[in-house]
Amino acid sequence: MICALVPASDSRAAGKLVAALLTCDLPRYREAHKAFVKALVLKGYDQSNVEVITQTPNPDLISWSNSVRKFNAIGADVIVAYGTSAALAALRESHDIPIVYADVYGPVETGVAKSMVSSGRNIAGVSSKVPLVTLVKTAMDLKPIRSLGVVCASREEGSQVQLKEARRIAAQAGLVVVEANLASSAGFDAALASLFASRVDCIYVTECTVGSRNFEKIVHRATDLRIPVISQMPGAAHKGATISLEADPVEQGQVAAEYVARILAGKRPAQLPVVTPKRVDLIVNMKAAKSLDLNVPFPVLTAATRVLK
Numbered sequence: 001m002i003c004a005l006v007p008a009s010d011s012r013a014a015g016k017l018v019a020a021l022l023t024c025d026l027p028r029y030r031e032a033h034k035a036f037v038k039a040l041v042l043k044g045y046d047q048s049n050v051e052v053i054t055q056t057p058n059p060d061l062i063s064w065s066n067s068v069r070k071f072n073a074i075g076a077d078v079i080v081a082y083g084t085s086a087a088l089a090a091l092r093e094s095h096d097i098p099i100v101y102a103d104v105y106g107p108v109e110t111g112v113a114k115s116m117v118s119s120g121r122n123i124a125g126v127s128s129k130v131p132l133v134t135l136v137k138t139a140m141d142l143k144p145i146r147s148l149g150v151v152c153a154s155r156e157e158g159s160q161v162q163l164k165e166a167r168r169i170a171a172q173a174g175l176v177v178v179e180a181n182l183a184s185s186a187g188f189d190a191a192l193a194s195l196f197a198s199r200v201d202c203i204y205v206t207e208c209t210v211g212s213r214n215f216e217k218i219v220h221r222a223t224d225l226r227i228p229v230i231s232q233m234p235g236a237a238h239k240g241a242t243i244s245l246e247a248d249p250v251e252q253g254q255v256a257a258e259y260v261a262r263i264l265a266g267k268r269p270a271q272l273p274v275v276t277p278k279r280v281d282l283i284v285n286m287k288a289a290k291s292l293d294l295n296v297p298f299p300v301l302t303a304a305t306r307v308l309k
Helices: 008-014 027-042 061-074 084-093 132-142 157-173 185-197 209-213 215-224 249-264 286-291 298-303
Strands: 016-022 050-055 078-082 099-104 123-127 147-152 176-181 202-205 229-231 243-247 280-285 306-308
Touching: 016 027, 016 061, 016 084, 027 050, 027 078, 027 099, 027 249, 050 061, 061 084, 078 084, 078 249, 084 099, 084 123, 084 157, 099 249, 123 249, 132 157, 132 202, 132 229, 132 243, 132 280, 132 298, 147 157, 147 185, 157 176, 176 185, 185 209, 185 215, 202 215, 209 215, 215 229, 215 286, 243 249, 280 286, 280 298, 286 306
Parallel strands: 016 050, 016 078, 078 099, 099 123, 147 176, 147 202, 202 229, 229 243, 280 306
Antiparallel strands: 243 280
């Protein structure tokens, strides 16, 4: 979905122009952007003095790059990028316009920022990184795990960072990692079939686009084989994950609005540190656990910040 762009001259009549790029059309990005617009209004930037335009292109490098080029052409004052792929595209295509990112898993690891103290360039924002080790250990408390299936995408930097973390954690815990690379929607069924054929004990879905869009399908097929699914993607538990560890999309949008307001007031992005998420939920889905004939230990319930019944 692509929202109509406003000519630069029209937007200038209203004041500043803020251009938002969503990596793809997913609820987590829409929720974050909704919170961003609301928070920006509360900071004094409404339709009387700022124009906010959005683009949600096809999730591929050419489409992300083209969107940023359009933002450059119309003279955006700030670009807001939701997701790692959108943030990296903005960095590649826009060198003069300040960029604010949200929902980027591991800004330093993905190359979005040079350090947590400063990006060292014309970009700043909020990380969505939460501790994968907590998610994996909680799953291991739920049932014995010898092999961990990881659903990922080789072309998405955020997904690859999560895959590397999963490998490291698995090595420390003595687990075998089996990867399912969802490079495209066309290969979804084959990749998933290969993963299930490996008889993994648990499936971890990274933030890859194809995995996000087909999350409920993954859960459905895994449930038939009595395999729990875990993830760090916002909304995963409500889509059937047995356990999820989720950064709050609303907080992501609110922090992005705070940074955009500071930049519009004259702050340079390189002067702003990477913000780490404070609102993080460890969610246990009791309905999903029951469908897998799993008994949830009391310590797991105690550690959870939310329980879905």
